[in-house]
Amino acid sequence: DTGVSQDPRHKITKRGQNVTFRCDPISEHNRLYWYRQTLGQGPEFLTYFQNEAQLEKSRLLSDRFSAERPKGSFSTLEIQRTEQGDSAMYLCASSLERMIDSPLHFGNGTRLTVT
């Protein structure tokens, strides 16, 4: 169990650029989640996958955000035409759906700064 890893740890981009983040979950975990956290707030749900199927996407999420989980392994989160309001910590987490008391295992996050 090497834990959940996210790449990159930090990303600085100019407004209007596209960015892509990667998450590698714990290998036997079938659920993968993306959350976003801004200062003073708790993590805000973005989307989650069960295996390769994207089961839910937040209605608050703009069409500029897209996520994939090909083959049910790693996941990518892409933000197109970034805006300053996209600056946040993007957290990935994974869990084992079969267990009622299965916690989320989080990565260290990707901190995005849009200038």
Add this chain to the structure above:
Amino acid sequence: ILNVEQSPQSLHVQEGDSTNFTCGFPSSNFYALHWYRWETAKSPEALFVMTLNGDEKKKGRISATLNTKEGYSYLYIKGSQPEDSATYLCAFNAANAGGTSYGKLTFGQGTILTVHP
């Protein structure tokens, strides 16, 4: 939209003090309630996942209780230490119409605990 409220927003205590925080969540469609600790520059770490009304869980000096009928959970820290300084998050997992997990967790805004030596 599910509402998960945590209080207080922040708390400063002296080393050795005992403290507690509150998490309020919807009293219907309950599946599970999670507590996480998030230290600066680290990833959030699970403390407890609570599933049964009246449940009490303990991990060292930290314990939690659950009341699903009234929609609240308390987290207690006994004899706080500086290394307990962190943001404590609770998260609500709703049940779907079939009684299984809806899937996503809805987090509260967190309680920031600072323990002064």
